[in-house]
Amino acid sequence: MSATEETARPKPPLACYWSEEPDGTRWLVPGCVARLHDVDAEACTCPTLADQLETARRERDEARHAHQSLKAWNDAIVAAVYAHPDGTGIMKNAADGSSGC
Structure with missing residues (x-):
């Protein structure tokens, strides 16, 4: 597979992760449908x-x-x-x- 074909392949979403701002504010970046619909969902499907x-x-x-x-x-x-x-x-x-x- 060429480099062009490799970059053209769709990439799976990243797993859910927390992003923290310098002021301490945290943001959940959802990577799965479960957390996309309910940020507080315990059952992450990543x-x-x-x-x-x-x-x-x-x-x-x-x-x-x-x-x-x-x-x-x-x-x-x-x-x-x-x-x-x-x-x-x-x-x-x-x-x-x-x-x-």
Whole structure:
């Protein structure tokens, strides 16, 4: 994913947090719907650190699986090209950027 695509992805809201002014005034900045509707709600629905870690691990595992699938596909194609009688020449032309025609 390019940097432009990464910055274009929507970001999840931050978890609820308190902001304090220099004069001591505190403001609750809601990050979840529960607190958005009721600032005094005790049941904050923001994901916990454990939830965030679980999500990050799941996304990492999915990315690893996708990478392994693509690597296996790439390895199979490269092996098929090298099995061709002119496989070395085909790979050399590909590396040089020429079509071989």
